[in-house]
Amino acid sequence: DIQMTQSPASLSASLGETVTIECLTSEDIYSNLAWYQQKPGKSPQLLIYYANILNDGVPSRFSGSGSGTQYSLKINSLQSEDVSIYFCQQNYDSPLTFGSGTKLEIK
Amino acid sequence: QVQLQQSGAELVKPGSSVKISCKASGHTFTSYDMHWIKQQPGNGLEWIGWIYPGNGNTKYNQKFNGKATLTADKSSSTAYMQLSSLTSEDSAVYFCARYRRGGNWFAYWGQGTLVTVSS
Numbered sequence: 001d002i003q004m005t006q007s008p009a010s011l012s013a014s015l016g017e018t019v020t021i022e023c024l025t026s027e028d029i030y031s032n033l034a035w036y037q038q039k040p041g042k043s044p045q046l047l048i049y050y051a052n053i054l055n056d057g058v059p060s061r062f063s064g065s066g067s068g069t070q071y072s073l074k075i076n077s078l079q080s081e082d083v084s085i086y087f088c089q090q091n092y093d094s095p096l097t098f099g100s101g102t103k104l105e106i107k
Numbered sequence: 108q109v110q111l112q113q114s115g116a117e118l119v120k121p122g123s124s125v126k127i128s129c130k131a132s133g134h135t136f137t138s139y140d141m142h143w144i145k146q147q148p149g150n151g152l153e154w155i156g157w158i159y160p161g162n163g164n165t166k167y168n169q170k171f172n173g174k175a176t177l178t179a180d181k182s183s184s185t186a187y188m189q190l191s192s193l194t195s196e197d198s199a200v201y202f203c204a205r206y207r208r209g210g211n212w213f214a215y216w217g218q219g220t221l222v223t224v225s226s
Binding site: 036042044049087089094096097098100101 | 150151152153166170202210212213214218219
């Protein structure tokens with residue numbers, strides 16, 4: 001199975017700041033990576049796919065980058081509604097696997 | 108619009124089985140794989156497998172072989188997951204999810220079904 005190592009596990013930042021979340025994969029997944037946002041008590045929502053493509057309706061302050069085994073999610077101008085857990089996920093190989101999540105809070 | 112409506116929370120006893128449902132609307136049910144994903148409290152997400160309702164084909168994460176059984180009823184556009192020989196490790200929220208059109212990414216999710224295994 002492809003292992004997904006996500007960091008940090010938790011993150012606290014101020015409104016308006018920029019934050020970055022990292023996802024390392026145990027092998028090259030050729031940009032077959034997505035990022036999801038999960039608000040408390042809700043289902044995950046697709047933010048980004050193919051490492052850097054914004055899903056429909058996702059604010060442009062979210063961006064993704066990376067290749068090979070290293071990927072990142074950046075959130076510019078942090079807003080209060082961004083408080084969530086963020087997960088990365090690969091679909092390069094079966095079984096599909098997810099990162100362990102990053103909990104983002106506002107200072 | 109695409110909607111996935113899951114059945115309600117279940118409280119079940121160890122050793123028993125449970126069957127949860129996911130009713131799809133807003134799209135051609137038989138044209139898209141339906142996936143199931145497990146989320147334990149405070150933990151990450153685990154992919155269980157998928158079923159293609161068009162022909163009943165399934166694919167499972169090896170970890171869930173023998174634990175989960177996926178079925179689908181075309182007449183009611185409903186996908187099912189049965190979990191057997193339940194233990195406390197099966198206590199979790201279970202989601203059904205569908206890929207977006209034109210890409211293998213989970214753009215549509217059910218609201219989740221909480222399964223609690225307790226005597």
